[in-house]
Amino acid sequence: MSPAAPRITAMGARHAEQVLSVYRLGIDEGQATFETAAPTWERFDAAKLPGHRYVALDADGRVLGWVAAAAVSDRCAYAGVVEHSVYVHPDARGRGVGRALLAALIASTEAAGIWTIQAGIFPENTASLALHARAGFRVVGIRERIGRHHGVWRDVVAVERRSPVIG
Secondary structure, three states, X not given: OOOOXXXXXXXXXHHHHXXXXXXXXXXXXXXXXXXXXXXXXXXHHHHOOHHHEEEEEOOOOOEEEEEEEEXXXXXXXXXXXXXXXXXXXXXXXXXXXXXXXXXXXXXXXXXXXXXXXXXXXXXXXXXXXXXXXXXXXXXEEEEEEXXXXXXXXXXXXXXXXXXXXXX
């Protein structure tokens, strides 16, 4: 993969195979999600908000990473709150891909009037915690032993970024 700065663009069906491949790599590492298998593109596509999902591409058009948001609730009080996921291909880490993807997500959510972006991160995923801290997220708590992952109880660090311009 080339070391040039990534190009950020809206995620679409044309990226499906590569997006799910990057997702599978993150799942296989065991520190990114409770999921044990990537969904079908149809299920992934239906679960993510169309205006708030992006891919980072290298100069050859390969997906280096992706970010996507989903609504946390259909209750009107939570209309401005989304939960997101961000995944970067192992070969592209440490090159600003995650930072660029989060910047695109923050810009799109603020433009849409969304006031809070949240996520749950395994405490062992120190790179993701550091990335989120640099992007203005704060730790709001730890959900202890919230779920089992491969038979082991796992904690999740709850992080959020409250928009300084919305609300």
